[in-house]
Amino acid sequence: MRKNVLNAGHVELVEYLGGDKAVVRNARRCWRSEDRSSEESDKNLIHHLINKGHKTPFEALVFTFDVKCPIFVARQWMRHRIGSYSEESLRYCVTEGEYYKPDDLPEEINRHWDRVHLYTFDMYDYFLENGLSKEQARSILPLGTYTKFYWTVNASSLMNFLKLRMDKAAQKEIRAYAFAILDMVKEVAPITFGAFEESLE
Amino acid sequence: MRKNVLNAGHVELVEYLGGDKAVVRNARRCWRSEDRSSEESDKNLIHHLINKGHKTPFEALVFTFDVKCPIFVARQWMRHRIGSYSEESLRYCVTEGEYYKPDDLPEEINRHWDRVHLYTFDMYDYFLENGLSKEQARSILPLGTYTKFYWTVNASSLMNFLKLRMDKAAQKEIRAYAFAILDMVKEVAPITFGAFEESLE
Amino acid sequence: MRKNVLNAGHVELVEYLGGDKAVVRNARRCWRSEDRSSEESDKNLIHHLINKGHKTPFEALVFTFDVKCPIFVARQWMRHRIGSYSEESLRYCVTEGEYYKPDDLPEEINRHWDRVHLYTFDMYDYFLENGLSKEQARSILPLGTYTKFYWTVNASSLMNFLKLRMDKAAQKEIRAYAFAILDMVKEVAPITFGAFEESLE
Amino acid sequence: MRKNVLNAGHVELVEYLGGDKAVVRNARRCWRSEDRSSEESDKNLIHHLINKGHKTPFEALVFTFDVKCPIFVARQWMRHRIGSYSEESLRYCVTEGEYYKPDDLPEEINRHWDRVHLYTFDMYDYFLENGLSKEQARSILPLGTYTKFYWTVNASSLMNFLKLRMDKAAQKEIRAYAFAILDMVKEVAPITFGAFEESLE
Incomplete structure (x- = not known):
């Protein structure tokens, strides 16, 4: 899955570990309630975890994204410390010279x-x-120069990222990435990120 | 993959994300050197990363283990903070009453x-x-009572765990788990954990 | 400051870094609003940070506690990964043989x-x-055996600990420690932890 | 303590928690060896911790720095995830227009x-x-535009930063900050950072 974002950026889901099942598996370990699993009760369990803020089971669900974004967006992104970043380095690479430009400039x-x-x-x-x-x-080089990085992040940290970066108070540019990511992870773990999305309302 | 450890414990590799290829992919991103990839150069690259202590690319390789071990071993284990633990809780579950016993007691x-x-x-x-x-x-309940948990950990944090817990100065009981884990991850990412093992010598 | 907790435990605030002023200093850095500081506006600022979940400035406020508690309490405690623990080791020390006993047992x-x-x-x-x-x-040895550790933790991570461990759903024993800690840190940073306490209501 | 770095930057030690004594206190907790403390044995203990890579006791020693540096230096800096950053935001502040210029340009x-x-x-x-x-x-805005942030970091994470950023392979500009910081913390915790410096040789 890959989505274009802004004038020259993108975000792509490269690979992932686990899914809704991994969240349920880890949560049920706590209560030794594996035998109570059913489609209905698993769904209720995930909603319960989201609503109560029990975040640990979501750490068994891990994503690696390929991101291309302006450096000023990457700077906001990398303030999120629970996750891994492997970024193209301008110490070793010559910039490809792509830069951000907002839509509809006068x-x-x-x-x-x-x-x-x-x-x-x-x-x-x-x-x-x-x-x-x-x-x-x-x-x-301008802060709007595009950079590229791989981001490995678990679903608990990702939900924190999405909550803050989809928020109306966040900058428009990073919000575009956050919404694109939510669309992708909803396909991978529909119950988890469906419940997450409801919790924002 | 699953191995029995101690008198009643085990460790099982439940699932994983990435592999040697993910490490190479992330490392090459830094230098934009994807086109220089070959079996030989990828292997050299991973050895270089291990020897120089460039740990970040190994964070794209993530494992989830199912562990059953005595509580005193779990206490040492959970001192490793970069990783996720979902453990059976004795607030909600009655213990199954299995306990550790060293071999060859008088x-x-x-x-x-x-x-x-x-x-x-x-x-x-x-x-x-x-x-x-x-x-x-x-x-x-005794500290030797067995407990169960899922552990999600990236390869960089895992190597730190293995280095400390396979060491001769570590306690025999947790060393047994560490060696069992190394055997498993060497099958998943043979170049990475082969290079790691060499680096310990 | 030191408080006795449970039948033989205690928690003591050994030293700390920063205070309400450090939180304000760090928050105002973000907006370059140092010149707008006044008793009234600083207080409002801290309340705003708490209510909006802007946690970073609270990381400039750091505490070291000396804790003596039953091992089963320490196990819950050390699940909080953002913080530092230096604990007495039963590999090297003989236990002093103190154990937890609930009040009012039949x-x-x-x-x-x-x-x-x-x-x-x-x-x-x-x-x-x-x-x-x-x-x-x-x-x-029983899980109720007392252990001792130093805990260094910043105010953001501490608030997360307090929120979860003062909660009615938390176990009575760790709640006693959490309430004792809140009393102490309110003396050190009254605006921060006053606002925090209000936010729980 | 404050040092000017590069053409318009600085680093200042604002406040700190603990010192060599806190490291010794935390390390001795592990072995319950408080009564074996003496000037000589404390010094040996710290050297032992450094040489064996026992990092936890150094987490009781925490520093807050005020840093002014070019954004491209800040980007390298903030890749160090174990620590806290409160940075001036160009969403809310107009840049002061100071920019990095290397010495001795043709x-x-x-x-x-x-x-x-x-x-x-x-x-x-x-x-x-x-x-x-x-x-x-x-x-x-150029990546060489100066930015300002507060950095709260424990001595274990700081030593990792210094090891990587004082290294000959690091960029000249961030090396200048790393050396300035080492000079400051050696005054606060001379045994710890003396032993650290020796370990690099």
Whole structure:
């Protein structure tokens, strides 16, 4: 599953561990209630866990995403410390020069937006050609430059991310990623993320 | 995969996410070196990561184990904070009354060992029958009583666990679990845990 | 500050870092609003952070406690992974033989309670005298045996602990520790933990 | 204690919890060896902990730093997940427009370096004046723009940071911060960070 986000980004669900069944398995371990499992009672159990804030069983459900987003979005993202990030490094890689641009900029601003980026990426190339290291030359690159990383995160930490980043108070750009992710994980673990979504209402 | 450990315990690999390929994928993201992948260079890359202590790419490789072990072993285990535990609770479940006994106890000690456990479990039953709550009655249960939990852990945290718990300075009982686990994960990610094992020598 | 808890336990606030001022300092950094500080607005700010679930600034406020509690309480405690534990080890130390006993046990149960503990601690001594290692002999010790540990924890993680462990659904024994801790930290950071306490109502 | 770092940055030790004594206190708890404390044996104990990798007792020693550094340095910094960050937000604050410039740039590059930054900050002001939100306008700001944050971190996590970021393989810019920090914490906990420094050799 892969979704395009913003003008040049994407998020892709690469692989995952567990599912609704893993959540139920782990929760029932606590009460040794494996024999009480049924479609109906499992669903009720997951809703109960969500509503009571019993988060541990959701840690058995783990996702790896491939993310491409502007660096300023990545900075918000990586403030979430319970999860793993493997990111492309501008110490070793030359930027591909893709940059974020908001939709519907007024014409004048749109023109300046492109111009300042083109000028900056030109300067970056010039600095590299004239012997500056990649790790120093990147100092001039815009925060809207796209970066790529893999993110491995369990469902408990992911729900915390989604709650904060789908919120109206969050920035529009990261909200777009959060909604795209929710759509994907609802297909993998429909009861868990269905209950989660209801809990936000 | 499942292995019996100690007199009544076991460890079972329930499911896992990723493998050697996920480690390589995440590491190559950093250098954007996906096109340099080959069997030989991937193997060298993993050895390089292990030897240099670059741990992050191993976090894309995640395991869930089903563990049955004495409570005193579980206490050592759960000091490892980077990982998830869903454990049977003696607040809600009556103990099944299985207890650890070291091999080769001298006859006299062996007899006392069984006697003190039988007496204790008898008292536990007596307390429950006489109205004490499970959560209080367990106060008398021995630290060698077996418990069960699911453990979800990434390969970086697991290697730290194995390094400390396979060490000669670790207690014999938890070492038995650590060696059993290493055998299992070597089948799932042979390059990673082969390199890890070499690094211990 | 030190409080006795249960029949033979205690919790003591050994030292701490920061206070309400540190929370305000860290929160105002986010908005660069240091110049808007006043007694009234700082108080409102902390209430706002608590009510909105903005937890990060509370991580600048850190406590170290000295805890003595039954092992079954310590097991619940150490499930809280964001914090540091340095615990007395029964691999290296001989137990001091103190054990938990609930208040107001019926006379018959009370007598059996003492008897099973005395018998067990006698056996433990006997095993040690007859050459069993401390780390193996402890296998028979009751879960109600007292243990001691230092706990270093930030205020955000502590509030999560208190919320879960002061809850009516938590076990009576750990609730007693949680309430004792709340009393202490309210003296250190009265606005923060006052707002926290209100938020529970 | 405060040190200037790079062309416009700094790091300041704001406050701390514990010291060498707290490390010794926590380590001795494990062995119940408080009565064996002496200046000589405490020093040996700390060296032993460092050399054996027994990290937990160092978590009782916690520092809060005030850091001002380029955003690309902050990005490396915040990959260290065991610690707390409260950072100035460019969603709410207008940048102060300070930017990193390496020492000893060739004259031609130096001139272009200033020019691209001035042009960019001009455009940023222009965008704000023409109704773009701060959170979107920052998209064009350079990665070398200075940011400010408070960092609360325990000594175990700090030693991991220092080991990786003082290393010759680390980027020059973050190394300058790491060395400045080591100088400061050596004054607070001379035995701990003296032993740490020796262990790197």
